[in-house]
Amino acid sequence: MTNTKTVLPTEHCETCPAFTQLEQMGIKVGDFDRVIALAGNPNTGKSTLFNALTGLKQHTGNWPGKTVTRAEGGFEFNKMRYKLVDLPGTYSLLSASQDEEVARDFILFGQPSCTIVVCDATSLERNLNLVLQVMEITENVVVAINLMDEAKRKGLEVDPRSLSRDLGIPAIAITARSGEGIHTLLGAVSDVIEGKIETKPLRVHGTPEFQKAVNELVPMIEQMAPGIPNARWLAIRLLDGDARVQKALSTGELGDIVSRQQRADVQFSGKMSVKGRQ
Amino acid sequence: MEANEILAKAESLRNGLSTGFRDEIVKSLYTEAENIAKRAVKTTSEKKYDFDQKIDRLVTSPYAGLPIMLLLLSLIIWLTVSGANVVSGWIAVVLFGIGDYGRALFNQIGAPWWLTGFIWDGVYLGLAWVVSVMLPPMMIFFPAFTFLEDLGYLPRVAFNMDWLFKKTGAHGKQSLTMAMGFGCNAAGVIATRVIDSPRERLIAILTNNFVPCNGRFPTLIMLATVFVAASFPPALTSFIAAGTVVGVVLIGVMFTFIASWVLSKTVLKGEASAFTLELPPYRRPNISRILYTSIIDRTIFVLWRAMQTAAPAGAIIWILANIHLGDSNLARLIADWLNPFGLLLGLDGVILLAYIIAIPANEIVVPTMMMVYMGAGMMINGPTSNSAIFDLLVNGNGWTMLTAVNLMLFALLHNPCATTIMTIYKETKSVKWATLSVVMTLGTAFVVTFLTASIARLFGWA
Numbered sequence: 001m002t003n004t005k006t007v008l009p010t011e012h013c014e015t016c017p018a019f020t021q022l023e024q025m026g027i028k029v030g031d032f033d034r035v036i037a038l039a040g041n042p043n044t045g046k047s048t049l050f051n052a053l054t055g056l057k058q059h060t061g062n063w064p065g066k067t068v069t070r071a072e073g074g075f076e077f078n079k080m081r082y083k084l085v086d087l088p089g090t091y092s093l094l095s096a097s098q099d100e101e102v103a104r105d106f107i108l109f110g111q112p113s114c115t116i117v118v119c120d121a122t123s124l125e126r127n128l129n130l131v132l133q134v135m136e137i138t139e140n141v142v143v144a145i146n147l148m149d150e151a152k153r154k155g156l157e158v159d160p161r162s163l164s165r166d167l168g169i170p171a172i173a174i175t176a177r178s179g180e181g182i183h184t185l186l187g188a189v190s191d192v193i194e195g196k197i198e199t200k201p202l203r204v205h206g207t208p209e210f211q212k213a214v215n216e217l218v219p220m221i222e223q224m225a226p227g228i229p230n231a232r233w234l235a236i237r238l239l240d241g242d243a244r245v246q247k248a249l250s251t252g253e254l255g256d257i258v259s260r261q262q263r264a265d266v267q268f269s270g271k272m273s274v275k276g277r278q
Numbered sequence: 279m280e281a282n283e284i285l286a287k288a289e290s291l292r293n294g295l296s297t298g299f300r301d302e303i304v305k306s307l308y309t310e311a312e313n314i315a316k317r318a319v320k321t322t323s324e325k326k327y328d329f330d331q332k333i334d335r336l337v338t339s340p341y342a343g344l345p346i347m348l349l350l351l352s353l354i355i356w357l358t359v360s361g362a363n364v365v366s367g368w369i370a371v372v373l374f375g376i377g378d379y380g381r382a383l384f385n386q387i388g389a390p391w392w393l394t395g396f397i398w399d400g401v402y403l404g405l406a407w408v409v410s411v412m413l414p415p416m417m418i419f420f421p422a423f424t425f426l427e428d429l430g431y432l433p434r435v436a437f438n439m440d441w442l443f444k445k446t447g448a449h450g451k452q453s454l455t456m457a458m459g460f461g462c463n464a465a466g467v468i469a470t471r472v473i474d475s476p477r478e479r480l481i482a483i484l485t486n487n488f489v490p491c492n493g494r495f496p497t498l499i500m501l502a503t504v505f506v507a508a509s510f511p512p513a514l515t516s517f518i519a520a521g522t523v524v525g526v527v528l529i530g531v532m533f534t535f536i537a538s539w540v541l542s543k544t545v546l547k548g549e550a551s552a553f554t555l556e557l558p559p560y561r562r563p564n565i566s567r568i569l570y571t572s573i574i575d576r577t578i579f580v581l582w583r584a585m586q587t588a589a590p591a592g593a594i595i596w597i598l599a600n601i602h603l604g605d606s607n608l609a610r611l612i613a614d615w616l617n618p619f620g621l622l623l624g625l626d627g628v629i630l631l632a633y634i635i636a637i638p639a640n641e642i643v644v645p646t647m648m649m650v651y652m653g654a655g656m657m658i659n660g661p662t663s664n665s666a667i668f669d670l671l672v673n674g675n676g677w678t679m680l681t682a683v684n685l686m687l688f689a690l691l692h693n694p695c696a697t698t699i700m701t702i703y704k705e706t707k708s709v710k711w712a713t714l715s716v717v718m719t720l721g722t723a724f725v726v727t728f729l730t731a732s733i734a735r736l737f738g739w740a
Contacts (some may be wrong), residue, residue, distance in 0.1 A: 203312070205306070210299050239288055
């Protein structure tokens, strides 16, 4: 079923040091080095990007909510194997519908090495709400601004650099249907994972009294689960009274994640060849 | 630090916050997003999606919206019916020809009669039937449906039908899951995950079976062509047949509304919740992707599943037909035993037997029925033309127009196939709801066919 591959444009000459190589691996993801999550609003082309990267043929219907389960696939980029998880499309991560829970649980508990948030260039403002929420949970986020061609047709021009600057994370313009910009996107993803790009995600703070309450909770959570990467977000959710997070805390699920994460760090450390900006 | 301590602390901190703090967070999130977007997006021209908006104004207008939808549905079904008829006969000739050849070959090498019979008149005939009946409609219906899906038409359907679902206490997105049900009810049940409210999601799950899936379309198409359309001039046949199938689909939609309304007034009480549905821009569908999705992912997948049940079903029928008891065989005896109940519903014993054997997959109802009628052991191949089918059913087995109409109704309303029932169980994690889905549909099917049969007999129509 996965034999036919979408041919992606090569963006560099093979002799150039910047030459990058993408190999679609379909569903053969048994052995991988990194996990990447694909998040985004419904109908922004997440599944199209997923197919372009993995060579799979996940059906991409043009209606919001088409992907209701997690789809997984793999690809190899610059000798590194990636597992890609296509999450259901959601407008936010705050409510409790099943698709939002699948997406949020994976970003929070699945601990992907990096999360790509696919945005619709034609309605950026609404899409950014989700980007900001994902950035609350994890630092390793890359924004892929998709449907640039549609935006142009609509008379809109999106400046990825301005977005990058404001959000503190890489923002890459892509057209998933034709494969344009995908190599640049993957380059940014691997740089973020390897620490060559240091993200400084913008965090929305709320009122000062709320901020104070968050700051009181964070050390308590960190004390209970040392090394937890998103204590701040958990504190916010606890203040909001989020039942799922409360449950994860009292069942010890959070502690498990931290220990799993630490084991994984040890495993990965051998492969982290370059650190810091070159 | 204990989890309970943290939870208690969070609780007390929350109580200390001013009441609107949640709104404050959401508001600051939105303001931030707005500011960032303002800086990053430049409007280069005032050109908007003029064309898209014009189309949307038409296809979602209160007057033209529903008629256009009906027209598109009729067009797809007409394409399916008229195309399938041509191809179906052709495939049947080839496959049954292969059957003749295989049987002759087995006889030549001196294989025992029971082996020849079991393989060629049982397993192979079951497979040949299911392929020739199912493949053609699927090959036309799936690409056409996928085209509309990729174009972006489905959310417009939801928009058009929202007020109807709201009136029945169901969720507007139920029309999306209903549309998916045309392909496969199990897929439709899974698609209900887009509905947030558990109550409305259950309504969508329980009523999904009232739209005929692709496994049931062939039955409807055959009956509409052979019985309803047969008495019209040949030029009109395909239109009459398609119109009949559309009519059956509309009856199914009507039952969806009735059942949704009854459910939301009884076991699933509540009001319809509000939701926002984005109308995505129309996108030019990618033809090769459509063909890939509809042929590989859908057609082959569904056909393979049908074949997996058709082969053993063919074997069972052959065995039942070849265990002789006195003058009769076991298949006939079971059918005769079921006959009184079948006649009460305006059907007959063979049809009920076929439905029992076809519980794993609805696709094999027609093949099973045909094989029992033909007495599978007697080396008769399936009738390859509509007139031959008509002859077999009416002159050979006493069918009337009532049998045909009631079989269409029964095919539309009866219990979900085993796969769908399993899917309902997995999605709801409840034996109760899975059972209700069977009882509700089967009960409706019995009551409706009994009523039509009684009325038809009362007025002397049958």
